[in-house]
Amino acid sequence: MKKKILIVGALVVAAGAVAFFLMNQGNGIQVNGAQVGRGSIEDFVEETGTVMARNNIQVYSPAAGKVTEVLVEVGDIVVEGDVIARLDSETLSYQLAQLDAQRSAAVAALNDARRAGDANAIRSLQLDINQLTGNIQEAEERLEDTKTLYEAGAISQDQLRSAERSLETQKTNLQKLRLQLDQLNSPASQNLIVQYEAQIRQIDLQKQELASSGEDYTIVAGTSGTVLHRMVEKGSFLQPGMGLVELGDTDDLYIQSDILVSEIAEVKEGQQVRITNTDLGIETTGRLTKIHPNAFSKISDLGVEQKRIKVDIEMDSVPMGLRPGYDLKIMIIIDSSEETLLIPENSVFTIDHKDHVFVVENRTATLREVETGIRSGREVEVLSGLSQGDVVIQSPDSELEEGKAVEVMIQ
Known part of the structure; x- marks a missing residue:
């Protein structure tokens, strides 16, 4: 009897297992x-692009000097030949004065060479040396006083520089007088006379060239455009080659962007570009027109150095109100289906x-x-x-x- 009950129980368990399996199979x-x-x-490269003005150039200072006047503001439209700024002529005058002094010294040296051995000329030159030596001593004392006044804020830096230049000029002239005295005490050669004559001619040529460069102190625009940036203010002191303003054609805008070198292989000139800026309500298209030849390093927002390459993008239509410097989102379509x-x-x-x-x-x-x-x-x-x-x-x-x-x- 017990054996039958065990068999029936086993059959029930087996049936339950089958039912459970079938239920799980169903679910x-x-x-x-x-x-x-x-x-x-579409597959695309996504980056940020910056609106640029075509024919973007900088106007540089061709000479050294203090800016006395800046005649343009950011946003002004200028045409070729318009005056951008003016520099003072103090530096020019000083350079011309130096050349005049050099010429006078050369002429004097030439005359001394021609009358070498002249006792009267030697005595006269010695007196000039003694007098100039005394003047230099006085100038050195005055320079020390001038430095003290400058450090106390009583005089300007220009006044201090003027005193320093004056002393330096006198020291140079003293050296030349002593050289002339040595020459007077020794027989003059024809070669020495020829050298002084050539030196005088060279100084005259330098004076002509410097005088003709006076026009550099009025700086004009070399092309027409809109003033995008102004880098100087009245009172600034410029050296040759320093930038004054940046000009660009705001009627001819394009977009420039930096693409990672790791993504540039799939980017090709002529590819379509989607251009958007939700804040400005801008949505337009364009074409990639130029891939620049050189890569450069750029630090990302996370502080990572990246190698990138610049690309230029032409817009199919320029949205109203778009200005140089605006940032736009660009999507360069590298493949589509x-x-x-x-x-x-x-x-x-x-x-x-x-x-x-x-x-x-x-x-x-x-x-x-x-x-x-x-x-x-x-x-x-x-x-x-x-x-x-x-x-x-x-x-x-x-x-x-x-x-x-x-x-x-x-x-």
Whole structure:
């Protein structure tokens, strides 16, 4: 009797296990799925671009001097030949005075060479040396007083420099007088006379060239345009080559951007560009017209040094109110496809360096190899391996295996 009861109990347990298995087979693993559909997809490089003005140039100072007047403001429109700024002529006058002093000394040296050995000339020159030596001593004392006044704020730096230049000139003249005295005490040669004559001619040429450069002290625009930046103010002291203003043609705008070297290989001239700025309400298109030849280093916002290359973009239409310096979002379209099969990016995974997906067939997961194309955002183009209407499993976990029953929730 007990044996029969045990057999019946075993049969009940076995039947329950079968029923449990069948129930689980019916329910399956719950997964999220998506239907393979058709649509358009684009691959792009996204960056920030800055609006630039065409024919952008800087006006530089051709001479040294203090800015006495700046005649333009940012936003002013100038034409070629308009006066931008004026410098004082103090430096020019000082240089001319130096040349005059050098010429006088050379003429005196020439005369001394011609009358070498003249006792009267020697005595006269010695008196000049003694007098100049005394003047230098007095000038040195005055310079010390001048430095004290400058440090106390009683005089300007220009006054101090003037005193320093005066002393230096006198010391130079003393050296020349002593040289002349040595020459008078020795027989003069014809070669020495020729040298002094050549020196005088050279000084005359320098004076002519310097006098003709007086026009450099009125600085004019070399081209027409709008003043984009002004780098100097009245009272600034300039050296040759320092920038005064930046000019550009605000009627001819383009966009310049910096592309990472790692992305530049897929960027080509002629590619379409989408241009937007939500804050300004700007949405337009353009074309990439130039890839600059040289890479450069740039520090990112996170402090990382990056290698980048500049590119230029022409806008198909320039939005109203756009100005140089504005930042815009650019998307350079490097590849695109229309009416192609698309699946979610999170449904694709790699096995042995090949792309695969799980496809739902008869409520089971089926592994299938696929060939993919463009990847953009959260979508992937499928070139082969799937058909429109197929259902793929999104974000399959490690427990999902081929042949397992699944319950799909289409998203």
